[in-house]
Amino acid sequence: MASVLSDMTRDAEVQAAIAAVRDPEIDETVAALNFIVGTKIDGDSVTVTLRLPTFWCPANFVFLMGGDIRDAVLALPWVRNFKFELVDHFAADEISRGISERQSFAQVFPRHAENDLGDLRLAFDKKAFLMRQEALVDFMRRAGFGDEFLIRMSVAELDGLADAQGGELKTLAGDYLAKRRGIGLANDDLAFTTAEGEAIDAGALPRHLRHARKVTMSAQSNGEMCRILMAARHSGAACAAHGFHSEKGNS
Known part of the structure; x- marks a missing residue:
């Protein structure tokens, strides 16, 4: 029972840490925007999986969010290891590896980065x-x-x-x-x-x-577009899971 309670407490702490992280452009939390696919806790290791509204979301925007999620989770006193998983994105492998290994954007994308996103x-x-x-x-x-x-x-x-x-x-x-x-x-x-x-x-x-x-109005418009695109992605994923075709599934 103690172990179960410990796992529940740790999951709540991870969720709370992630809930404070915001999309840097829209200034809304990644949780409110439904970007978090899931979290996994294995002892002192945490994995966070993220999906964004489109396959082509700018890599630098994603890198900022991923880094903020990593830092928020690693700030928890019991977390020793962090793994970031970005899915359904053109640079998913590079960004996932870079965030997980605490690399800078310039290290991951040396040909495209003039600075470290500051x-x-x-x-x-x-x-x-x-x-x-x-x-x-x-x-x-x-x-x-x-x-x-x-x-x-x-x-x-x-x-x-x-x-x-x-x-x-x-x-x-x-x-x-x-x-x-x-x-x-x-x-x-x-x-x-x-x-x-x-x-x-x-x-x-x-x-x-x-x-x-x-x-403010520009950010709110972008936020609403994100929600529409995320809803389309989730709808497409649900259809695919049940063997149905959805034109929105490739958004």
């Missing part, structure tokens, strides 16, 4: 920063906070207000401030700035938020 990750993180900022500002505006107040609020003031009020504000502010730190902006600065850390005056705020909203 610039790409930063570009995605800045987009996610704008998306989270737009969601937070929209919530705070609807809650009655004016633009003049928002553009003068410090990080410490936002953090304190979120702790005091709790609820959705705390969640939105926590996600936003985490991404803000992730792109290297100082904690002793204004809470709402550009992704480069520049102040935004009240007159420029509407234009800035329109740009952020466009980024």
